[in-house]
Amino acid sequence: METSYVVKGENIRKKLKKFELNVQELKIPKGFATALIGENGAGKTTLLNIISGIRLDYNGQITYFDKYNDKDREKNPEVKSRIGYTGPGRYYLPQWTVSDIEEISKLLFEDFSSEKFHMLCDELAIFPEGGFNGSKKSSDLSDGTKMKLMLAGVMARNTDLLILDEPASPLDPLMRDKLCQMIGEYIENGNGEKSVFFSTHNISDMENITDYAIIMEHGNIVEAGFVEDLKEKYIHIKGDACDVEAAKQILYTISTNSYGFEGICLAKDLDKLAGMKVTKEIPSLYQISVAVMKNNTKLVMR
């Protein structure tokens, strides 16, 4: 089956004082949940801001829904109405109450449903007393509750693409599970038409709903692909201490201790491990991501 893409980008460049985003090719598959993974400062938020239209000073071409470019995004109301975005911190004015946010969302988005918003506020237990408390100020909410409110706001609309910047970070483990459930239902109910693109540091928590992963380092995409394909490309290896030196020459990443070593090996290099006493496992997305980041980081790893 040929994959179609909800967002395609080419040569997306943006220069800041000490950082340069340089994405040669970006593809976000339609009908899937795509995770954007990378170290702090890798350029994830910058890329999400560019795609969602919060930043306009960049070079490159972006195509949305296979028919609109980034100029259409600013001119044609249909493009932004099909995209829902939530971001950390600077989303609401602190003096806005929940009722204000509801009214503003109604003004901004024709498809915003108050009924659904109230239902989601209740479902996500945004107000400890239960129900809906419109007089609550957004600045009085904790970071986690603010994120829940943003999710309720964006899910109360009828969008085709959700762009979520670090949605899991401020959430507790139970709510992260709920977030995965919500993303899963959003994609499932879309019959292959709805997609989610989210950045995360909580790879393990989000792994069960991640279909496609994009890993960024220093403003570049260093790895991208369907999780199932990545799990075939990379193999998790464990071996004895006697083979450490030989394994270091072959493995993609390796960590050692007095008992032996473990690391990630590229599947194409697996033959080179012949003769060594190793065990092979399918790596988790977390292990793959850490391996790819380790191989590209400026951090000093010991």
Place this chain on the structure above:
Amino acid sequence: MIRCYRILTNSKYRLIVNFLIPIGIGILALIGEHFLGMLMGIFGFVIIACAETVGDYFGFGGICKKGALGMELLKTAHDGTKYLGKAILMDILVRPFRIAIYVFIAGIPYMQKGGSINVIVLAILILACLSVVSLNVLRYSDVLQINYFVAMVFSMLATVGLVLAHEFVSKTIVLLIVLAVVLCVAIALTYYHMEMRIDTSFRDE
């Protein structure tokens, strides 16, 4: 424009700056006049100047600051920043009318004692000009203490302006024309400034 102003500004902000403060000042002016006489007129004038300047913090505080709060929701909507521009324009335009009501109420005791209506009109224009001009400074700060300080400076300027207007009341027509032109220019430039800040908030450079 009224709908954008109503929705994009906090209901408490609108209630306080448009109703509670004028009513409070009116009551204060009428009662205070019995005890302070004409001094109450100047006192009321200073309070109005302070209230006008500080009050903005609760509506649009800090929106000109780089990376201003609350813009992301607006930017991700097609008409978000357009609506914000309309709300900002409405907020600027409502000021002279609001001030006119404030000052007129506070000036009733002054006029009852034979004070000139010309002074009241000049006071309205001076305050309206300063209220609009102050936005160009205040909206770069989201720290309330800084806004209080700026409010004090603008109150002093307003008071000096009022004393000068009282001195030159014989040239009311000239002053009226000059102040009306200054007010129109201030409204246009302030709105342009705010629009420019909204536009540059999409850019990092």
